[in-house]
Amino acid sequence: MTEALCKRLLDEYAAVRDSLPADVVSPERRQEAIDALAARGLPVTRDENWRYTNLRPLERARFAPAAAAPARGASGTPPPLPSGLDLPAGLGGFARYTFVDGAYAPELSSPREQAGLTVRHLRQAPDGAAAQAHSAAVLRLPRALPASSGLPEARLALLNEAFATDTAAIHVSGAAAAPACVELVFVALAGADKGASYPRIEVSLDPASRLILVERHVGADAGASFVNCSVNVDVGRGAHLTHYRLQRAGARSTWLDTLSAALAADARYGLLAVSTGGLSARSTTHVQMAGAGAQLALSVAALGDRQQVQDHFALVEHIAPRTRTEQTFRGIASGRARVAFNGKIAVREAAAGTDSRQSLRGLLAGPEAEIDVRPQLEIYTDEVRCSHGATAGKLDEDMLFYLLSRGLSPEVAQRLLKWAFLEDVVAKIEIPELRRQIEHGLAGQMADAASLKELL
Secondary structure: OOHHHHHHHHHHHHHHHHHOOOOOOOHHHHHHHHHHHHHHOOOOOOOHHHOOOOOHHHHOOOOOEHHHOHHHOOOOOOOOOOOOOOOOOOOOOOEEEEEEOOEEOHHHOEOOOOOOEEEEEOOOOOOHHHHHHHHHHHHOOOOHHHHHOOOHHHHHHHHHHHHOOOOEEEEEOOOOOOOEEEEEEEEEOOOOOOOEEOOEEEEEEOOOOEEEEEEEEEEOOOOOOEEEEEEEEEEOOOOEEEEEEEEEOOOOOEEEEEEEEEEOOOOEEEEEEEEOOOOEEEEEEEEEEOOOOOEEEEEEEEEEOOOOEEEEEEEEEEOOOOOEEEEEEEEEEOOOOEEEEEEEEEEOOOOOOOEEEEEEEEEEOOOOOEEEEEEEEEEOOOOOEEEEEEEEEOOOHHHHHHHHHOOOOHHHHHHHHHHHHHHHHHOOOOOHHHHHHHHHHHHHHOOOHHHHHOOO
16 A cells, blocks of 8 residues: 555545444544554555455545435435436345445335344444343454454455444344344445445354345446445354345446354354456455354355456365365356456364365456466365365357257357356355346346346
8 A cells, every 4th residue: 555545544534533433333443443454554466365356446436435425414314316226126024224325224124023133223322122132242243353353355344444334233143943034235326436335244143043144235337336345244153144145336336345254163154145246346255164063155156247357355264173165156257357266275273174175167258358266275284175176268169069059049059158157156046036136137247138038
């Protein structure tokens, strides 16, 4: 980070510091985060695990949050959604909470009470018995990563920690006959020159509890927002979390994301992400398998076209024995896009009996496109079973010939092969309604979309 950029970052923080809500992040924690970020600096492409990301927008972005801008009005009411930007259809049985430019929008939300589920936005502190339950949940969250971790890839979480304007805090307590179901929708409206959007999520599951969480990020088609998202997840002993993350930011947006998670003994975490939006999108994931028998299924699908950059970094640390990770990535780069996935598995000394598998595949669909898939293994103990496979190439010529011989046009045949490639991830979505929405969205982003949608 240049001296000029560091000074601008500190000046913008000083200008809005007193207006940032203390019930979201305390002033002391905000100051610690901004000091740490100033000391470590923002990432640059010279950093090994950031070399695929387009970081030039950071030099021009305004870091002060759009949610604190006077344009929102004294009441904090978000601006109306622009014409042409429709929120995704709600899912049956899910409670929906919508945030616009990082601040809760009750008029766009539809809360729904469910057994054992507490959902709060922290811009205004909860009170009474709900406050006590919420406070207990927040104290269990792995807060150390954003505020004080030395992990270089997590530095952008410090930016969120310093400027966050609201938080979606989810706590699930006790075992129930059915999992709690929550949908979070984050809408980015403000342009990067007006201010940044800081979505922030904290999830805590008590032992044996269950949650299905759908997290959506959307923006106007021509939007040029700057979004910096932070997610903290704590999955208690024997708890199950299914987490779908869908990123469809505006076509000229910069979307940066940091997710940190800790899994207790026998916890299950299914994390599935689909990334198609933004001009420059980077997602950083850090999962700690802290309890014996914990299991993680991480699946990512990324689709890049024109000059898009879709970059994913995932670090999974196996700390306890008999933990298991299954990692799947499918990415397609068309036009002049760059799609990258860097998956690192670290097996620590006490993690005997670890089982980890990686399947990373990229598809080149344009003469100027670029695919980078990079599996990494660091193993510090014996008695483990770790495997990985990584490939990047063009469409299968034999399969293409087969479809052409059946009378399909070259364009439709290519779209079908791309579709089948992404279905390795999309087919894992267990909610039929959501899976159909995602399939239609992916089809709509591919050329000759009409012929694909006829087959859905």
